[in-house]
Amino acid sequence: MLLSAEEISARLETLAGEIDAAYAGRELRAIAILKGSVFFLTDLLKRVKTPVTVDFLQVRSYAGTESSGNIQLIHDLSMDIQGRDVLLFEDVVDTGLTLRRILDLLSSRRPRSLRIAALLKKKLPENRDIACDFLGFEIGTEYVVGYGLDLDERYRNLPYVAVWKPEPK
């Protein structure tokens, strides 16, 4: 186990306070990057007091434990974001490819602001340019599962984050 349910929960309380302070007097458009960030978004938004609307966007980058480097848009937003204060929810920033692609796409739709909330960010030179406005935890480069993060669609429902290790042969 890398992060317990209790550690995650305590960190979300702090992040919710930071979000409320940053968006005082505004309405937030929260966007979950499917599927992994749904667990993070729902648990965090339940603690946020700022008025919020929610939308979903789906891209795909991973096959097994490897980032394919090829980001496909599978499901677009259902609502216009022009003039909105948009907060993107990401479960993990790994190479940063997914967020770079999504930031490009969404900034062209002229939101009032566009910020990032990420549960996890891996310590990697490749993602140094991705500034997370609200970050849960910085972690190492291991492959992690749980709390929304999968390995071939499994383990998302673990209430904690764990490092995935292959079965010994």
Ligand code: PRP
């Ligand atoms: C994973 C993860 C992030 C992204 C991070 O998504 O949830 O969205 O990869 O990797 P990157 O920073 O190297 O781009 P995936 O495409 O596997 O979809 P999922 O959320 O449905 O698991």
